[in-house]
Every structure is written in C-alpha cells, then in structure tokens.
Amino acid sequence: MKNHPEARAQDLKDAFYDTSIKGIICAIGGDDTYRTLPYLLDDKDFINAVQNNPKLFTGFSDTTINHLMFYKLGIGTFYGPNFVCDLAELDKQMLPYTKRAFLKYFEYHNEDCIESSNIWYEERTDFSIDAVGTSRVEHLEEKGYEVLQGKEKFSGRLLGGCLESFYDILTNTRYDNEKAICEKYGIFPTLNEWKNKILFLETCEEKPKPEKFEKELLTLKNAGIFDVISGIIVGKPQDEQYYEQYKEIYCKTIENKDLPIIYNVNFGHAQPKCIIPYGIETEVDLDKKVITLKESIFA
Structure with missing residues (x-):
C-alpha cells in the first residue's frame, strides 16, 4: 500500500462506481492520504461518480484529506468511527456511546444533540490476539464540556478535522511534497469557505507535546481562519494527555477573546466518539453546554 497509492485510490473509485454500495467505512487513518489525490482529482469519471452517486463516508485522522476532498466536490461526509479502531473493538462489543453514534448512520433525525459521554476510555497499548x-x-467523565471562552450561543456549518493533518497540509513537515500537492488541488478551504463556519479540531494519537501543539495551532492562526470562523469545537485529547496545557495554549494562541471555544467533546482520537457531519448547520449553547445539529445529518 505504501508503494502503490494508485491502488488505494482505485479502491475508493471502485466503491463509488459500484451502485450497490451505500456507504464506505475507512479502515484506519494513515499518514500519507494526500498521495492518492492526483489519481482521484485528475479523474473526471471519479468526480462524476462522486457528484452523481454520493455515498455515506466515515473516518477520521489523516482521512481529513478525503473529507476535505469530498467537501471540495460538494458532498457531505462524516468525521466519525472507522473500522479498525471502532467496529473492530477488541472487547465483546463496540463501546456503547460509539455504537449509538454509529447507528445514526441508519436512521433519520431532523435535529439531534451531541451529548458528552459519561465515561471515557484509555487507548489500548496491546492490540495482539491476547487482548x-x-x-x-x-x-468517569468528571469535566464534561468545558467553555474556554465566549458566552451565550454561536452557530454555523461544521468544517474541520485533525490538527496534525491540517499542519501537514500547510507545511512540508512530514512529506516534502504534501503542501505542493494539496495546494495544486485546493484541498485546504479558502478563507471565504471558512467564513462563519464552526471549526471542529482534535489532536492525533501522537499526542503532540505542548510546544509542537502550539506550533501547529499557530500555523492555522497564520492561515487566517481564526479571524473568520464563528467558533471552535475541540475534541478530547486522547487519554487526556496534556489536557490542561492544551486549554491554555488555545486561549493564548488564538488571542481573540470574542471567539467562542468549547472543549472536551468526544470525537476523533478520543474513545468513545460521536460523529461530526461536515456542512451541517449547528448551534452551540455555551451557557447550557449543548451542541445541537439543526438539520438532519443527511441533509
């Protein structure tokens, strides 16, 4: 797979060409999804298939690249459970909170709330057959949603992903050609596209040290999006690593005290996890600490 991004791209193409397939569940995230972009976005047949036969698409982490690609092509996707981390849970069943969220893919809700889980789980260190x-x-979740700054309510359509993926898109830190390829295909949304959006943001399993985390956040700040979005929803750090330090860095780095930030939401690399639907109109009540999707996730 490492040596053949065109084969990985073909898997995605085949899924969209097959009209009997209704949904796509990413196996896992990865770290070089950008290498599939030329094989996808230079293919008019694939673009036509996506736009004329959209499907449910769920995953997180480096899958942020896929989500932003689909956003560019005009279809909504879901920053939510993937196969290896969630459906292939080593216990006897999926984590209950994650399972309830996953089953929403098979239902229709006109309006729904994203509620805080009353339990959080440590990530496993043993993935062997013995586990x-x-x-x-x-x-026990003792904190729930935390308001870092802001008051009353804010609203907008959801757009975001993994902070490390954004950092890799905007720099050449991980791969020396990632920034150029993502710029060529316009993967990172323009400032006009970010305007009035709610940014959802979380950190990966690498658990970046506070110094690196601040550098990553500054890269987003320098891109200008904190000046145009309506607010931020921040995911729970995996294993609550650097939990308090990240809080301080968000407020210090962003500087704009009028920009609302709600923290410790169960999505991304946290366990358990909800689903965050791209492009759905959402309202966040900071006083009540309630996140409400104002339309169906399939809108």
Missing part, C-alpha cells in the same frame, strides 16, 4: 475479549480501562 481479544478484554475491556478497556475506563474513567
């Missing part, structure tokens, strides 16, 4: 059937280490 099959064992439970995760769980903790």
Whole structure:
C-alpha cells in the first residue's frame, strides 16, 4: 500500500462506481492520504461518480484529506468511527456511546444533540490476539464540556478535522511534497469557505507535546481562519494527555477573546466518539453546554 497509492485510490473509485454500495467505512487513518489525490482529482469519471452517486463516508485522522476532498466536490461526509479502531473493538462489543453514534448512520433525525459521554476510555497499548475479549480501562467523565471562552450561543456549518493533518497540509513537515500537492488541488478551504463556519479540531494519537501543539495551532492562526470562523469545537485529547496545557495554549494562541471555544467533546482520537457531519448547520449553547445539529445529518 505504501508503494502503490494508485491502488488505494482505485479502491475508493471502485466503491463509488459500484451502485450497490451505500456507504464506505475507512479502515484506519494513515499518514500519507494526500498521495492518492492526483489519481482521484485528475479523474473526471471519479468526480462524476462522486457528484452523481454520493455515498455515506466515515473516518477520521489523516482521512481529513478525503473529507476535505469530498467537501471540495460538494458532498457531505462524516468525521466519525472507522473500522479498525471502532467496529473492530477488541472487547465483546463496540463501546456503547460509539455504537449509538454509529447507528445514526441508519436512521433519520431532523435535529439531534451531541451529548458528552459519561465515561471515557484509555487507548489500548496491546492490540495482539491476547487482548481479544478484554475491556478497556475506563474513567468517569468528571469535566464534561468545558467553555474556554465566549458566552451565550454561536452557530454555523461544521468544517474541520485533525490538527496534525491540517499542519501537514500547510507545511512540508512530514512529506516534502504534501503542501505542493494539496495546494495544486485546493484541498485546504479558502478563507471565504471558512467564513462563519464552526471549526471542529482534535489532536492525533501522537499526542503532540505542548510546544509542537502550539506550533501547529499557530500555523492555522497564520492561515487566517481564526479571524473568520464563528467558533471552535475541540475534541478530547486522547487519554487526556496534556489536557490542561492544551486549554491554555488555545486561549493564548488564538488571542481573540470574542471567539467562542468549547472543549472536551468526544470525537476523533478520543474513545468513545460521536460523529461530526461536515456542512451541517449547528448551534452551540455555551451557557447550557449543548451542541445541537439543526438539520438532519443527511441533509
């Protein structure tokens, strides 16, 4: 797979060409999804298939690249469970909160709330066959949603992903050609596209140290999006690593005290996780600490 991004791109093409397939669940995230872009966005047949036969698409982490590609092509996707991390849970069943979220893919809701889980789980360190059937280490959620700054309510359509993926798109830190390829295909949304959006943002399993985290956040700041968005929804850091430090860095780096930020939301690399639907009109009530999707996730 490392040596053949064209084969990975073909898997996605085949899924869209097959009209019997209704949904696509990413296996996992990865770290070089950008290498599939030329094989996808230079293919008019693939673009036509996506736009004329849209499908449910779910995944997170480096899959941010796919989500932004589909956003560019005009279809909504879901920053949500993937196969290896969630459906292939080593315990006897999926984590209950994640399962309830996943089942929403099969239902229709005109309006829905994203509620805080009352339990959070540590990420596993043992993924061997010996771990099959064992439970995760769980903790009572003592904090719930935290308001870092802002008051009353803010609203907008959802757009975002993994902070490390954004950083890789905007720099050449991980791969020396990623920035150029993403710029060629216009993967990072323009400032006009970010205007009045709610940015959802979370950190990956690498658990970036505070110094690196601040550098990543500054890259987004320098891109100008904190000047145009309506607010930020921040995911729970995996294992609550650097939980308090990240809070301080958000407020210090963004500087704009009028920009609302709600923190510790269950999505992305946190366990358990909800689904965040791209492009859906959403309202966040900071006083009540409630996140409400104002239209069906399939709108």
